[in-house]
Amino acid sequence: MDKMNTSEVEAIIQPDEASAPFFDGAANGRYMLLRCKACGEWHAPQAVMCMECASPDLEWQEASGKGKLHSFVIVHRAQIPGIEAPYNLSVVETDEGPRVVSRIVGIDNNQIEVGMALNVTFGKLTNGMSLPYFTPG
Amino acid sequence: MAKGSMGAIAGLGITRMSREWMGPAPVLAADAIRRAIEDAGLEKKDIDGLLINAGLSSGKFGANSLTVSTQNLLGLRDMGLTAEMVAQGSTTGQMVQYAMMAIEKGMCNAVVCVYADAPMQPGTSAGGSYGMGRVAGAANVTTMDMLDLQYGMTGANAMYGLAARRHMALYGTTQESFAEIAISNRQWATMNPHAIYRDPLSFDEYFASRWIAEPFRLYDCTMVNNGAVAVVVTSAERAKDLKQPPVHVLGMGQGHPGNPKKKGYENEVNSGAQQSGKTAFRMAGITKDDVDICELYDCYTYTTLVTLEDYGFCAKGEGGEFVKGGTLAPGGALPTNTGGGQLSAYYMWGMTPLSEAVIQARGQGGERQVKKNDIVLVSSQGGLLDHHATLIVSPHETVH
Numbered sequence: 415m416d417k418m419n420t421s422e423v424e425a426i427i428q429p430d431e432a433s434a435p436f437f438d439g440a441a442n443g444r445y446m447l448l449r450c451k452a453c454g455e456w457h458a459p460q461a462v463m464c465m466e467c468a469s470p471d472l473e474w475q476e477a478s479g480k481g482k483l484h485s486f487v488i489v490h491r492a493q494i495p496g497i498e499a500p501y502n503l504s505v506v507e508t509d510e511g512p513r514v515v516s517r518i519v520g521i522d523n524n525q526i527e528v529g530m531a532l533n534v535t536f537g538k539l540t541n542g543m544s545l546p547y548f549t550p551g
Numbered sequence: 552m553a554k555g556s557m558g559a560i561a562g563l564g565i566t567r568m569s570r571e572w573m574g575p576a577p578v579l580a581a582d583a584i585r586r587a588i589e590d591a592g593l594e595k596k597d598i599d600g601l602l603i604n605a606g607l608s609s610g611k612f613g614a615n616s617l618t619v620s621t622q623n624l625l626g627l628r629d630m631g632l633t634a635e636m637v638a639q640g641s642t643t644g645q646m647v648q649y650a651m652m653a654i655e656k657g658m659c660n661a662v663v664c665v666y667a668d669a670p671m672q673p674g675t676s677a678g679g680s681y682g683m684g685r686v687a688g689a690a691n692v693t694t695m696d697m698l699d700l701q702y703g704m705t706g707a708n709a710m711y712g713l714a715a716r717r718h719m720a721l722y723g724t725t726q727e728s729f730a731e732i733a734i735s736n737r738q739w740a741t742m743n744p745h746a747i748y749r750d751p752l753s754f755d756e757y758f759a760s761r762w763i764a765e766p767f768r769l770y771d772c773t774m775v776n777n778g779a780v781a782v783v784v785t786s787a788e789r790a791k792d793l794k795q796p797p798v799h800v801l802g803m804g805q806g807h808p809g810n811p812k813k814k815g816y817e818n819e820v821n822s823g824a825q826q827s828g829k830t831a832f833r834m835a836g837i838t839k840d841d842v843d844i845c846e847l848y849d850c851y852t853y854t855t856l857v858t859l860e861d862y863g864f865c866a867k868g869e870g871g872e873f874v875k876g877g878t879l880a881p882g883g884a885l886p887t888n889t890g891g892g893q894l895s896a897y898y899m900w901g902m903t904p905l906s907e908a909v910i911q912a913r914g915q916g917g918e919r920q921v922k923k924n925d926i927v928l929v930s931s932q933g934g935l936l937d938h939h940a941t942l943i944v945s946p947h948e949t950v951h
Contacts, residue, residue: 427701458628458812465811485720485819487712488765493705497888500762505713511814515699528720542825545701 420519420537420547423496429543432504433459435474440544445479445534447510449473456510479534480551488523496540506532506548520549552844554836554936555949556799558651559790561661562783563909564590568747568897570671570776576608576617577624580667583779584625587663591783591792598783600632600659602650604642606668606900607680609635617667632660639933640848641823642666643803643901644940648803659784666902667779680775681706690702707850708772710935712764714819715853719766721820722868726766729852730757731904733770733894735880736849740891742881742919743907747776748895771852773893780902782909787948798912801926801950802943803837804828810937820868822854824861824930831941835926837950839863840945843923844911845879845887846904848932849894855879855887858930886921901931905942912946924951 429437439446448457452469456472458475463470475518484505485486492499507513518526519535533551564586566579573579580603588595605617632653636642643666650662670680684904698948704710718724733752740746748906749870752770760769790797806826810818832838856870864885867874879887890896890907897903910916929942 423701425701427694430694432688456813459698485713485717487709487716487767488762489703489705489709489712490762490764491705494700494703497703500765501703503709503713503764507814512812513812515702515704517702523933528716 425539425541444495446474447477449475458512477510481506481532483530519547556787559787559797559799560782561785561790561793562587564781566779568778569800575615576667579779580665583781587781600662602646602664603635604666607670633795640788641931641933641938641940644931662784665781669777700949710765711851712767717819723870726869732855732872736892736894739889740895743890746891746896773898780899780906796913798909802831803829804941822861822936824858827939827941828862835943841930842926844927846908847930849892
């Protein structure tokens, strides 16, 4: 079973000015995605411009935090400090549309199923930073 | 549009393939190029084009960096075409395509296309050499470039595993089908003197092998190795006067679907082979029923399965059933990856399928030669099924 004690996971990511709202949101229990100010399309946190209307004007907005499991793997080789193998690595389709890489917590790996409904939850890394995860909802 | 040869592959050079260090990538490239020129019955002075695909040796500094400077290492002069090309795993097919177009337009006459890489260095593992962990701490990486890695998205094994799982969830595909592909590849490899893994593989051994990223076991994933492969591309006319039987290119295509990674798209189960294959079949004036042999980019067992579906050999979702019962194996209805592919022979990106296609089209496959070799379908594929190039090759200048 994936114990998913996220507080043992080391931060390899360093927030910068552009990404700060994502991590500040997580610290306050809010799941943030990017949204196009021109056409309203939602985007994953990595977006640099609107992939629909090509506007560069994206802003962070709170999303519902609801979604469903698009796919997952159980990775058997630990490479990130604090993530013990085997661990689940998942792609979540958010209700807003974007698909994001995350992990499923609060469930045994062998109970994970493609299509299952998910809700966002938040966990802290060793340095106190918050990161969104998903749990069956 | 007139159907017939658009150019030919006249020379093939394959170095020794090894998971041990045999020297830096430029030295391996030079060896493969020398062999390819000799194989064609040409001399170095006849070569006036060079296209390079450097694998992980691209963009590096130091002795293991493979760049356009390789021209000087070989002493090639007055070239009409020289470039390093980077389109992930689809590069090989693209190199041959651009070489033929440049020859047809009169820029050059004989182009060497080479893939060389030496990712296996003392102290590195295959996963380590290709894993995304190597980006951690790299300069010029933005915060959000690291987000997926923070969750443990460490490389291609997980990415392709996610795609395979999606196929399983949508269509009921099982690991038995993946096993069929791995075992069939190995059956072919036992007859290939170039292959690194030549011991037969059983279903029991497949299912006893360790998990890499479920649903993938060890035998679902390509090896990584050092080596180089080069081909000489020239016009159909020129190739007829050379040492080897010409391998004509009758059709070609590319497909780059683009992955928006959002609701409504199923890129994990639909590859660039759909678009690329349609273009290539139309150009060659053939259908999938005319194909005798498939040489497919098989970085994972699943890649073979989804590529067969996308070329239309079976309906979408039916790849799992299609491959069962030895369809792809020696003696099967659709001989596929007849040298063992990347899974069992050697991992030279798109040069793995192309090199075996040249051998089969020439009729030089020895013990593993497929009798009917009139049409060979060759794929190059990169990214997460994002970039695809197709070549349809034949010993014949025309097929109708």
